[in-house]
Amino acid sequence: MKKIDTRQGWMGLLAKAPAEAVGRYWAALGMAPAFTWLRTPEIGGVMVRGRMGGTGAPFNMGEMTVTRCALRLEQGGAIGHAYVQGRDKAKAEQAALLDALMQTGDADSVRVGVLEPLAAEMEAVAATRAAKAAATKVDFFTMVRGED
Amino acid sequence: MYVAVKGGERAIDNAHAWLAEERRGDTSVAELSVAQIREQLALAVNRVMAEGSLYDPDLAALAIKQARGDLIEAIFLIRAYRTTLPRIGNSNPVDTGAMACDRRISATFKDAPGGQVLGPTFDYTHRLLDFKLAADGEAPEAPQATPGNADVPHITSFLNRDGLIQTEEPGDETPPDLTRAPLEFPASRALRLQSLTRGDEGFVLSMAYSTQRGYGRNHPFVGELRVGRVAVEMEIPELGFAIEIGEVQMTECETVNQFTGSKTEPPQFTRGYGLTFGHAERKAISMALVDRALRWQELGEDNIGAPAQNEEFVLSHSDNIQATGFLEHIKLPHYVDFQSELELVRKLRAEVAASAKRDAAE
Numbered sequence: 001m002k003k004i005d006t007r008q009g010w011m012g013l014l015a016k017a018p019a020e021a022v023g024r025y026w027a028a029l030g031m032a033p034a035f036t037w038l039r040t041p042e043i044g045g046v047m048v049r050g051r052m053g054g055t056g057a058p059f060n061m062g063e064m065t066v067t068r069c070a071l072r073l074e075q076g077g078a079i080g081h082a083y084v085q086g087r088d089k090a091k092a093e094q095a096a097l098l099d100a101l102m103q104t105g106d107a108d109s110v111r112v113g114v115l116e117p118l119a120a121e122m123e124a125v126a127a128t129r130a131a132k133a134a135a136t137k138v139d140f141f142t143m144v145r146g147e148d
Numbered sequence: 149m150y151v152a153v154k155g156g157e158r159a160i161d162n163a164h165a166w167l168a169e170e171r172r173g174d175t176s177v178a179e180l181s182v183a184q185i186r187e188q189l190a191l192a193v194n195r196v197m198a199e200g201s202l203y204d205p206d207l208a209a210l211a212i213k214q215a216r217g218d219l220i221e222a223i224f225l226i227r228a229y230r231t232t233l234p235r236i237g238n239s240n241p242v243d244t245g246a247m248a249c250d251r252r253i254s255a256t257f258k259d260a261p262g263g264q265v266l267g268p269t270f271d272y273t274h275r276l277l278d279f280k281l282a283a284d285g286e287a288p289e290a291p292q293a294t295p296g297n298a299d300v301p302h303i304t305s306f307l308n309r310d311g312l313i314q315t316e317e318p319g320d321e322t323p324p325d326l327t328r329a330p331l332e333f334p335a336s337r338a339l340r341l342q343s344l345t346r347g348d349e350g351f352v353l354s355m356a357y358s359t360q361r362g363y364g365r366n367h368p369f370v371g372e373l374r375v376g377r378v379a380v381e382m383e384i385p386e387l388g389f390a391i392e393i394g395e396v397q398m399t400e401c402e403t404v405n406q407f408t409g410s411k412t413e414p415p416q417f418t419r420g421y422g423l424t425f426g427h428a429e430r431k432a433i434s435m436a437l438v439d440r441a442l443r444w445q446e447l448g449e450d451n452i453g454a455p456a457q458n459e460e461f462v463l464s465h466s467d468n469i470q471a472t473g474f475l476e477h478i479k480l481p482h483y484v485d486f487q488s489e490l491e492l493v494r495k496l497r498a499e500v501a502a503s504a505k506r507d508a509a510e
Contacts, residue, residue, distance in 0.1 A: 012392030016379070044236035045202065046393060047325065048380055050423045051241045052337060054302050054402065056316030058241040059323045059338035061345055062201035062425055064380065066236050066393055083236075083384060085394030086204065126248060131292035133250050136266040140258060 004115045010102060011095075015084045017118055019091035025114040026094040031106065033097065034074035041069040041089035067092040071100065078103040171216050185209035194397070194426025195219055199468065200226025201327070201346040202233075203396050203425050220348075220468050227469050230327075238322075240381045240390060244400050244423070245302055249376040251427075254303045256369045256404055262300035267375060303372040304402050304419065313404060313417040333460050340442055340459060344435045345424050347466030353430060355456045355466075356437035364441045364454030367406035368420060375399045375427050399424050401432035405440050408447055418447055438462060 003009040014022060045063035052059060068083045069092045080100025082092045101110045172179065186193055186209035196208040200223045208226060215221035251267025254260045266272075268290075307313035323338035331339065344352060359366055379392045401422035407415045420440030422432035441456040451457055465471060 007387075008389055008391050012379070015391065015393045016395045042236075043233065045230065045233035046236050046380070046382055047238045048203065048396060049239050049241040049323065050244070050341075050398075051316070051318070052341065053304065053316030053419050053421050054244045054400065054423075055305075055318055057319035057321065057323070057338065059341040060238075060325050060327075061242075061342065061423060062198070062203065063230060063233070063235075064203035064239075064394055064396060065207070065233070068236060070386070081384070081387060083382070083391060083393045085380075086206070127295075128292070129250060130248065130295040132290045133265050133267055134295035135291040135293040136251075136268075137293070138264040138266065 004111070004119050007099070007102070010115055011081070011083070011099060013115060013119055013122070014082065014095040014098060017122060019086060019088040021118055021121060022091050022094050022114075025118055026098070029110065029113045031097075031101065031109075033101065035071045035080075035097065035100070036074065038070040038072055038079065039068065041067055041092045043067050043087045043089070069093060069096050071096050073097075073100045073104070076104055171214075180213060182206060182209045182213055185212050191427060192217075192219060194428050195349060195431075196222045196226055198425040198428055198431060199223045199346055199348060200230065202226050202230045220472055224469050224472070237382050239393070240383065242378045242380060242396070242398070244374070244378055244398065245299075247300070247374055247376040247378045247398070247400070249300050249374050251375040252300055252372070253374075254370070254372045256371050257303055257306070260303055260306075260372075262298055263296075300374075302402065304404065307371075307404065307417060311414075311416065314419060316419065331463060333463075335459055335463060337439070337443065337446075340463060341421065341423070341435075341439060343463045343466055344422075344438055347435075348468035348471070349428070349431045349434070351466050351468070352434040352438055355441075355462055356434035358454065359437050359441045359456045364444070364452060364456045366418075366420070366437065366440045368403040368437050368440065369405075370433060370436075371402045371404040371419075373399070373401050373429060373433065375429070397426050399426065399428045399432040401429070401436040403433075403436040403440060408449070418443070 004013050044066055046066045047063050048061045049058045050061045051057065064085065065087050066083055066085060067087055067089055068081075069089075070079065070081045071093075072079050078100040080096035080098070080103075082095035082099060084092050084095050098110055098114060101107065102115075186205050189209070189212065190205075192212055193205050193208045196211055196219055197203050197205065199219075200208065200211070202208075207229065208222070211222035211225040211229075212219065214225060249262075249265060249267075251269060252262060252265045254264065258264070304313055308315060323342070324336060326339055326342055331343065335343070358364070360368075376397070377395050378398050380394050380396055381390045382393050383390045399422075401420075403420040403422075405418045405420055407417045418440065420436035420438075420443075422435030422437075422439065424432050424435065438456055441454070442459050442462065444451060444457050455461055
């Protein structure tokens with residue numbers, strides 16, 4: 001399982017997760033902490049860069065949509081940030097709340113109730129694709145030549 | 149005489165209302181949802197994202213629906229939307245070596261580490277219409293096998309190890325951005341690659357094809373073609389570290405091209421590079437061939453005057469939104485322009501007629 005114990009890890013997981021899945025686990029968690037916005041959800045673009053030849057100097061490819069926000073929990077004052085792929089403001093809000101809660105005493109419930117099952121679900125999808133790709137791997141065999 | 153013209157509002161409103169009705173088509177046929185376009189016309193969605201220069205499959209699918217399947221119109225809609233987005237930042241350069249590959253083939257090395265993985269490809273199909281698709285939407289489940297855990301290294305890294313191919317010097321300089329500053333010539337390779345990756349697929353294909361037919365031949369082999377998902381990482385200033393902000397499907401093509409050498413350097417292969425959003429093999433291969441052709445100067449080759457060697461020609465004409473904007477504007481009202489032309493022609497004809505009459509009289 002990919003590391004979700006670090007802040008980098010869980011923020012990355014939430015950024016890549018489908019909005020539907022984040023919403024589903026968030027609802028199942030059943031928490032509704034009071035918070036104040038530090039930055040209301042904002043939709044923007046991030047310029048994605050590649051490298052020439054895969055490893056060389058960088059160049060600009062094109063943008064991707066990203067939604068970001070930041071908030072502070074009323075209780076305890078933990079600050080949650082979110083930078084998530086796409087244009088779903090609800091997903092960004094949930095991701096920021098989860099990020100904030102991971103810095104509180106609720107961290108274990110969030111990890112068990114949201115992060116771990118979400119990571120497992122996404123890993124299963126990736127594993128299925130990898131297995132389908134593996135089934136299309138070519139096995140070469142050499143024909144015996146008959147001339148001599 | 150200048151005549152200001154007003155009017156046509158009602159005609160325009162009614163034309164747009166009819167457009168909406170025609171877009172819907174026969175209402176006894178089920179309406180197409182944006183999700184259906186995203187899932188079932190994925191390659192059209194990919195093209196709109198690549199040339200619209202914005203990775204967002206839902207938006208691209210919506211644009212295709214709104215444009216009635218006219219992909220250049222859809223790209224136009226995405227480009228227009230893109231300009232309204234605040235720029236949050238720039239990603240770290242993506243690591244395509246860490247791509248989760250759906251497909252990875254090499255035309256140069258049969259036994260490449262990681263293997264030849266065909267993925268969901270049209271290659272080796274017979275290109276016969278499949279009438280089963282017209283009958284029902286059932287699809288068989290794809291077989292699965294146990295994936296090897298081995299890395300899938302870039303093929304060119306093997307050639308690189310032996311010094312057989314020109315190295316790509318890594319760097320961290322900020323690349324120029326043609327969405328922020330106008331294109332100027334001579335353009336850097338970074339700017340050429342940005343222009344090519346958002347360029348019209350048909351145009352880039354034709355330019356690449358022209359090099360194969362002899363107009364700037366560069367003897368390409370597809371060293372590697374890979375399609376898959378790549379994580380995108382960005383530094384977050386308020387956190388002080390980088391996080392993954394998403395995952396993007398990309399197609400990457402590395403070509404191994406004719407070698408060069410000199411008195412001081414032994415012969416070695418050269419490279420062309422293509423990288424696009426989505427699954428877009430034709431585009432990625434084309435991009436790599438054109439990239440290579442445009443590098444003639446840096447690689448000390450002769451300019452034989454081939455169109456694909458002319459960066460001003462290639463980069464100024466690869467953008468289908470610029471092209472269609474300038475081309476299609478000539479169908480919009482040019483009454484005043486035309487009136488002046490008309491008056492000029494009438495005057496010239498009158499002069500010719502008058503002088504002919506004079507000649508006849510003499």
